[in-house]
Amino acid sequence: MKQLWLNWVLKHPWQVLLSTLLLVVLMSAGLSKLYFRGDYRVFFADDNPQLLAFEQMQDEFNKSDNILIGVAPKDGAIFSVANLTLIKQLTDAAWQTPYSIRVDSISNFQHTEAEADDLLVEDLLLDTSLLDSNKVAKIRAVALAEPALLNRLVSASGAVAAINITVQLPELDKNKEVFDAFGFAQQLKADFSQRYPDVEFHLAGVIAMNHSFAYEAEHDAQTLIPVMFAVIVLMLALLLRSVLGALATVIIIIITISSALGLAGWAGIFLSTATVNVPTILMTLAVADGVHVIASMQFALNRGDDKTSAIVYSMQRNVMPVFITSATTAIGFLTLNFSEVPILADLGNMTAVGVMLACLFSIVTLPALLAVLPLRPGKAQQHSSNAMDKMANFVIARHRLLLPVTLLLMVGFASFISLNKVNDEAVKYFSPKTEFRQAMDFLDQNLAASMSMDFVLQSGQSSGVNQPEFITAIETFSQWLRQQPEVTHVNSISDVFKRLNKNMHGDDPAYYRVPQQQDEAAQYLLMYEMSLPYGLDLNNQLNLDKSASRITASLQNMGSKEITAFEQKALGYLASQYPQYAAAAASTALMFAHIGERNMASMLQTLPLALVLISLLLVFSLRSWRMGLISLLPNIAPAAIGFGIWGLYSGEINLGLSVVAGISLGIIVDDTVHFLAKYQHARHEGRNAEAAVRYAFHSVGRALWITTAVLAIGFSVLMLSGFRLNSDMGLLTAIIILTALVIDFLFLPAFLLKFDTKESKTDA
Structure with missing residues (x-):
């Protein structure tokens, strides 16, 4: 034969x-039907349990896809008139990023203060023309004492800051949308690098990874x-x-x-x-x-x-x-x-x-x-x-x-x-020679940039986040997270409640604690939310009917075994301490x-x-x-x-x-x-x-x-x-x-x- x-x-x-x-x-005619996808979701099957949990969390709260712009002045002083002006200008410009739904930085952080019987809510840096040494000193004091900012949007040394742009892609053409959003950020980086030659800019985040x-x-x-x-x-x-x-x-x-x-x-x-x-x-x-x-x-x-x-x-x-x-x-x-x-x-x-x-x-x-x-x-x-x-x-x-x-x-x-040991870190998928890896490594050394884990705690009832016992559970868990050696930053709604409670008691530091009454907590939260500008609401921390809250823990760079072990440890803590509340964890790093x-x-x-x-x-x-x-x-x-x-x-x-x-x-x-x-x-x-x-x-x-x-x-x-x-x-x-x-x-x-x-x- x-x-x-x-x-x-x-x-x-x-x-x-x-x-x-x-x-x-005949076979090669199919070449015209090939297309390219570069987003991280291609690594996961549609029925992947971690992907499903992540997407459910994304649906319940704001999307967490982001571009992080690191700002590192060569003089190592973020808190100066020139560099705070830069942060303000860059924050305002970042709102023009395609598909952006939120921009966070130290300049537009919604600072709260008591003014007689009223609650004053405004940008930490509202007008750069009013910047002087006293104003700069006040901004520095607030930023380095605020849990929502410290080690997340500004380093403890005050040498590095970041602007976080949250985007919500339509997901009609994922590749084009990623390139559009990131291309705009690259252009911002180029423009501001030319205007501020003594400042280094770094681009990181999920969109940068995609x-x-x-x-x-x-x-x-x-x-x-x-x-x-x-x-x-x-x-x-x-x-x-x-x-x-x-x-x-x-x-x-x-x-x-x-x-x-x-x-x-x-x-x-x-x-x-x-x-x-x-x-x-x-x-x-x-x-x-x-x-x-x-x-x-x-x-x-x-x-x-x-x-x-x-x-x-x-x-x-x-x-x-x-x-x-x-x-x-x-x-x-x-x-x-x-x-x-x-x-x-x-x-x-x-x-x-x-x-x-x-x-x-x-x-x-x-x-x-x-x-x-x-x-x-x-x-x-x-x-x-x-x-x-x-x-x-x-x-x-x-x-x-x-x-x-x-x-x-x-x-x-x-x-x-x-x-040999299994060790999957998404950031380390890239060579240290790549620009993305260098940006992530730099920001990891100064801020909580590359790895995070989101936890959702369910109260089980509408407006349950106003219950003092539920806020206490969130606060206790947040403090437990901060004590873990793997954790570099925790973003928690309990910090907002504590700050509001202090404000509504004449900024008395003794009242920097969880409100004791449900009606008080609900009133504080309502006043605060009504004062927030568009795009800076609490949807990234609270779901629509306020029955659940998301706590975000930023982590050190860890291998896959350490990440899954930390997940089990944290969920185990919640199950043992607060069995009455359903809890879940999700993030790209966990996936x-x-x-x-x-x-x-x-x-x-x-x-x-x-x-x-x-x-x-x-x-x-x-x-x-x-x-x-x-x-x-x-x-x-x-x-x-x-x-x-x-x-x-x-x-x-x-x-x-x-x-x-x-x-x-x-x-x-x-x-x-x-x-x-x-x-x-x-x-x-x-x-x-x-x-x-x-x-x-x-x-x-x-x-x-x-x-x-x-x-x-x-x-x-x-x-x-x-x-x-x-x-x-x-x-x-x-x-x-x-x-x-x-x-x-x-x-x-x-x-x-x-x-x-x-x-x-x-x-x-």
């Missing part, structure tokens, strides 16, 4: 090429793909020493990527920070198939075969290994469907489809291409074969030493896996923490399934249970060693790294399958283990190190990404791929020489 199909392809190459072109055009997700993904697509393409073309030309051979492989790469992305468009899949890597990954994987076919063809040409015979020789020896390695790679990527992150599942599906398309084109279109191209023997083949022969002789001569030494090294490096934990757990559960499926495929392809079992250790060890090395290097496992074991398992099978297939072929011809090892090195060794070099460099290109999920994934995958080659060149042949000593041609 295989021979009939191959003969037909070689007799009708132009028909095959035209049919391929038509198929590719913009960074989108920007880094688009930047990767514009830079990494061309870099990867150039690297592959250069490497193919150098390693294959054949311009036409490199051209044929590049054609397979292009039609594979175009078809895979087109099918994704037809399927309604959008591009994201994860799926923009599909072209880069497919380039590396498609190369592996092409290199094996062309390298085997060159091997036959160099020994004197004509071109048609050389193509037949190559295809007979590579069709099954190419199919099996493609299938195992696809299985590895399909395990991402068990991921808790939808865009990682999209990455897995798109890549799996692309890998199988590359397989199809490599065993149907590539031989037709090679048949019509005037290929000649490669000049580098003989030198490379000599190098592989020397490598074989080295392993054969020292296999008794190599086996225990490599086994010891494998166990040693794998033992460091325990040093990412939970998704990181669950994603790692789900990926660990699917690894055994992937291993079983891949092992069965290997047994089927090699038609030997013994060879299938022999292949297990060389296939498992690289990932174990890679994660051990990562434990020494970093020790942090994020969303990107949690999927590496699954996808790399499918890729590293490539080397093992091709080596064992050639080894087994020699054994079937009656050669002993030594001769079979020599034949495997001689016939496939060159192709293995070429494909490994291309794969490793291909994934290493991802290290140039400013998005750490991509760069870490690229680095660790490259480490695992290189490790796989070392194991297959040193451990696997030594293992075969030690344990596969039967002289019979038949399989076990």
Whole structure:
């Protein structure tokens, strides 16, 4: 059957090429349907419990999507006439931000004072023309004593301030809306930087994070793909020493990527920070198939075969290994469907489809291409074969030493896996070189900027927030939060009640406490709300019928385990102290923490399934249970060693790294399958283990190190990404791929020489 199909392809190459072109055009038409999404919600499924809790909280209270503009005068003095004027001007200008519903700063903080029997509510800085040393001193005293401002909108040192812009996106075109809002903030930053050259401005917040997700993904697509393409073309030309051979492989790469992305468009899949890597990954994987076919063809040409015979020789020896390695790679990527992150599942599906398309084109279109191209023997083949022969002789001569030494090294490096821990911090998804990360790191050092957790306490009845016992519960919980080492700031309605109670008692500090009577609390709150200007109401802290209140705790930068532990600790406190009130917690940081934990757990559960499926495929392809079992250790060890090395290097496992074991398992099978297939072929011809090892090195060794070099460099290109999920994934995958080659060149042949000593041609 295989021979009939191959003969037909070689007799009708132009028909095959035209049919391929038509198929590719039809599939690629879906490219027009692709669109890009860069908001953080793409990381979460619609039924994600933390996302549902977060969206419910967003519906009940004001949205918390924000842009935080950090203001850092070089003189370190926010409280001066010039810098307070700047804060006032920037606050007023920030109201023009598209989709903004609220702007908070020290200038428009609604300060309350007693004036005889009246309550005076006005901006802390109402008129900059009235600023003098006394007014500046009063503003400083109020701002540094006010819990709602201190460490949130002004640092305790008075050196850094912030303007917080709350936005409510219509969510009709999320990407455009994020770019519109953030683009306006960038323009504000540019304008004020020019007007105030002695002041540094930093942009942070959720909208800034969304913009960074989108920007880094688009930047990767514009830079990494061309870099990867150039690297592959250069490497193919150098390693294959054949311009036409490199051209044929590049054609397979292009039609594979175009078809895979087109099918994704037809399927309604959008591009994201994860799926923009599909072209880069497919380039590396498609190369592996092409290199094996062309390298085997060159091997036959160099020994004197004509071109048609050389193509037949190559295809007979590579069709099954190419199919099996493609299938195992696809299985590895399909395990991402068990991921808790939808865009990682999209990455897995798109890549799996692309890998199988590359397989199809490599065993149907590539031989037709090679048949019509005037290929000649490669000049580098003989030198490379000599190098592989020397490598074989080295392993054969020292296999008794190599086996225990490599086994010891494998166990040693794998033992460091325990040093790794799951640690997902959304801010750390970005490289320290990115502008967003630098802004967040700076503001985290001075203000509570990057991480928060919202708690909602339900009173159970309308206007229940006016009950003194409920306000007391909020106040007690707020004080408990402030005592926790993880907490840097707490925003609570109880602080407003205490301030109003003091104001309504002639600003007597003794009355800075929760009101004792419900009617008093209700009256104070009504007077205060009636005095608040548009956009600065209490909807960010109280729901519509005033039955519940939101308390926001700003946190230090923590890993996912610490965040989820803090959530449980806080909710446990509320359950034990105030069981009569329903409580819930939500925030973007909490969402990412939970998704990181669950994603790692789900990926660990699917690894055994992937291993079983891949092992069965290997047994089927090699038609030997013994060879299938022999292949297990060389296939498992690289990932174990890679994660051990990562434990020494970093020790942090994020969303990107949690999927590496699954996808790399499918890729590293490539080397093992091709080596064992050639080894087994020699054994079937009656050669002993030594001769079979020599034949495997001689016939496939060159192709293995070429494909490994291309794969490793291909994934290493991802290290140039400013998005750490991509760069870490690229680095660790490259480490695992290189490790796989070392194991297959040193451990696997030594293992075969030690344990596969039967002289019979038949399989076990």
